[in-house]
Amino acid sequence: MDNNSTFRQLITRMMKYWKMYVVLLITTIIGIVSDLSIAWILSVAINFAVDINNANWTFFIYAGLGLLLIIGINSYLDTYVKAKVSLNVRNDLRMELSHHILRLPQSYYDKHHTGDILARFTNDINSVGEACGTTIMGLIKNPLLSLAAFIYLLTIHWQLALICITLGSLMLVSGKVFGKLMRNTSDRLQHKVGSSVQFLQDICNSSMVIKTFGLEKKLFEKYREKSNEIVSLERSQGIIFGATASSSFIIGNLTFLLSVFMGSYLIATGSVGIGEMIAFVQLMNYLVTPFMGLPALWAGMQQALGGAQRVFDVLSEPTEKAQVPSEGRSPSSFKYLRCSNISFSYPEVKERNILNEVTFTAHSGQLIAVVGASGGGKSTLFKLLLGFYQPTKGNIQINDVDINEMSLRELRDYFALVPQETQLFTGTIRENIAYGNNSATDDDIIAAAKQANAYEFIIQLSEGFDTQIGERGSRLSGGQRQRISIARAIIRNAPILLLDEATAALDNESEWLVQDAIAKLMSDKTTIVIAHRLSTIQNADQILVMESGCIVERGNHEELLALQGRYYSLYEKQLKNELPVEYERTVL
Numbered sequence: 342m343d344n345n346s347t348f349r350q351l352i353t354r355m356m357k358y359w360k361m362y363v364v365l366l367i368t369t370i371i372g373i374v375s376d377l378s379i380a381w382i383l384s385v386a387i388n389f390a391v392d393i394n395n396a397n398w399t400f401f402i403y404a405g406l407g408l409l410l411i412i413g414i415n416s417y418l419d420t421y422v423k424a425k426v427s428l429n430v431r432n433d434l435r436m437e438l439s440h441h442i443l444r445l446p447q448s449y450y451d452k453h454h455t456g457d458i459l460a461r462f463t464n465d466i467n468s469v470g471e472a473c474g475t476t477i478m479g480l481i482k483n484p485l486l487s488l489a490a491f492i493y494l495l496t497i498h499w500q501l502a503l504i505c506i507t508l509g510s511l512m513l514v515s516g517k518v519f520g521k522l523m524r525n526t527s528d529r530l531q532h533k534v535g536s537s538v539q540f541l542q543d544i545c546n547s548s549m550v551i552k553t554f555g556l557e558k559k560l561f562e563k564y565r566e567k568s569n570e571i572v573s574l575e576r577s578q579g580i581i582f583g584a585t586a587s588s589s590f591i592i593g594n595l596t597f598l599l600s601v602f603m604g605s606y607l608i609a610t611g612s613v614g615i616g617e618m619i620a621f622v623q624l625m626n627y628l629v630t631p632f633m634g635l636p637a638l639w640a641g642m643q644q645a646l647g648g649a650q651r652v653f654d655v656l657s658e659p660t661e662k663a664q665v666p667s668e669g670r671s672p673s674s675f676k677y678l679r680c681s682n683i684s685f686s687y688p689e690v691k692e693r694n695i696l697n698e699v700t701f702t703a704h705s706g707q708l709i710a711v712v713g714a715s716g717g718g719k720s721t722l723f724k725l726l727l728g729f730y731q732p733t734k735g736n737i738q739i740n741d742v743d744i745n746e747m748s749l750r751e752l753r754d755y756f757a758l759v760p761q762e763t764q765l766f767t768g769t770i771r772e773n774i775a776y777g778n779n780s781a782t783d784d785d786i787i788a789a790a791k792q793a794n795a796y797e798f799i800i801q802l803s804e805g806f807d808t809q810i811g812e813r814g815s816r817l818s819g820g821q822r823q824r825i826s827i828a829r830a831i832i833r834n835a836p837i838l839l840l841d842e843a844t845a846a847l848d849n850e851s852e853w854l855v856q857d858a859i860a861k862l863m864s865d866k867t868t869i870v871i872a873h874r875l876s877t878i879q880n881a882d883q884i885l886v887m888e889s890g891c892i893v894e895r896g897n898h899e900e901l902l903a904l905q906g907r908y909y910s911l912y913e914k915q916l917k918n919e920l921p922v923e924y925e926r927t928v929l
């Protein structure tokens with residue numbers, strides 16, 4: 342995305358507040374007229390002072406006081422509206438970005454670090470907001486003020502005005518050069534800041550591993566390196582800002598001094614009066630100061646455009662497939678799910694097939710177990726069922742409908758998911774269970790908690806269902822987290838349960854509670870389970886053994902044992918020293 346297109350996109354968002362910008366244009370014009378009026382009043386006052394008999398002091402005092410009042414009100418309005426427009430644009434971008442990222446495909450999250458997305462939400466949006474208020478209005482006001490001052494100067498002494506404007510324009514050249522440098526540095530800086538936020542996020546998410554493995558020193562050194570890179574870029578930015586400011590200062594003040602010297606000469610030769618000359622000097626101030634500010638404003642704008650580009654880059658990422666209009670199919674009428682010859686490779690590694698000609702059918706009420714070595718493609722199969730990715734070959738049907746013909750919402754309404762790593766949200770237990778079903782009542786939440794064997798521990802907590810569970814449920818034990826996750830799936834009451842069995846071992850009591858909760862959840866549901874403990878799936882109607890993306894064996898427990906193949910050796914290896922535990926379920 343180039344600068345122009347980024348700017349166009351930004352303007353589109355700003356135009357929503359065109360009325361505020363009209364107010365700002367008016368306050369800008371009033372500001373400019375007030376500034377020039379001060380110069381005019383100065384010249385009149387000095388002339389009065391020189392020619393005391395002609396003085397109309399009453400007019401002078403009223404004009405001065407009136408002007409001060411106008412400037413005061415105008416500057417309040419100007420500052421307030423600029424702040425308001427900034428915060429509105431910031432808020433709109435935050436809303437737009439959050440709405441968009443919630444709809445981005447899973448492939449986006451597989452590719453991007455969340456820290457990077459968070460940096461766009463904070464640093465980038467803030468700098469864009471600033472640019473939409475103070476910076477852009479400065480870029481409009483400064484040239485206008487300079488132009489108005491210049492025109493006024495022309496009326497006083499046009500030759501002198503032309504000399505001054507020629508010198509002053511040199512500042513624009515410096516602004517252009519330094520603005521470009523600033524944009525480059527700021528892009529690199531934003532990138533580094535994003536990467537350091539990612540790193541910090543990883544640190545915060547892994548505090549227990551860091552402490553246990555004694556990684557504090559190593560990670561601190563790594564962070565120091567990242568921080569040093571940021572410091573070095575910020576230093577470059579400081580140098581560019583400094584060079585911009587000092588070149589503007591030198592050129593501006595040279596122009597100013599020149600005008601003072603030449604003005605003194607003109608007074609001495611009687612070409613202009615003292616009043617006019619004072620006005621001239623004041624006007625030079627209005628000509629030069631805005632000019633001096635322009636390069637820094639321009640650099641700030643470039644920096645903000647860099648941030649805006651990073652925000653728009655995310656916004657231009659395509660969201661999940663366009664919603665197919667819902668046919669009103671009801672998940673409760675579920676009869677079967679069929680995968681027919683599905684193959685799949687991830688977009689980044691197209692040449693590697695993760696799933697190969699996978700075919701199976703799950704009829705209503707059945708328990709299908711998927712087992713096999715790590716990396717065999719079991720979780721990928723779930724991602725396809727949930728419509729996170731599309732198969733590269735073959736199709737998936739629910740009842741008689743290809744899932745591609747359903748809206749994603751319609752498709753996902755068929756499923757409840759219990760992921761391997763419980764994904765809970767910061768908030769209360771009540772909120773976390775209720776995420777499973779928007780229309781859940783308090784009674785539903787309590788019933789789900791009871792069914793998930795979570796009720797007992799919840800009511801023992803001081804705040805009960807209103808207990809805050811901490812970041813991703815960090816204030817709960819592993820087993821408690823799993824039971825909340827199961828309660829969330831229970832309350833969803835979807836016909837198909839996708840269960841990715843947790844690999845983390847729990848103590849016997851906790852393990853029993855979790856397995857009992859899962860068994861209750863599975864009763865009267867169609868369940869597809871990724872099983873890591875073969876002891877839990879001996880009741881399964883069909884067990885699919887996956888290896889390198891292919892189903893290499895299928896059948897029930899007894900049939901597969903009798904085959905004496907892959908499943909048999911897995912079972913032998915795993916169950917030699919394990920007590921068999923089975924999920925009990927009610928088959929419809």
Ligand SMILES: Nc1ncnc2c1ncn2[C@@H]1O[C@H](COP(=O)(O)OP(=O)(O)OP(=O)(O)O)[C@@H](O)[C@H]1O
Nearest residue numbers: 451687689690695714715716717718719720721722
């Ligand atoms: N987003 C991704 N992009 C590219 N490759 C991926 C992605 N996710 C998984 N893979 C690869 O796909 C293969 C199958 O992964 P998958 O997670 O489906 O295996 P699995 O059978 O569920 O493993 P486990 O039992 O360890 O959870 C692996 O080799 C993995 O490296």
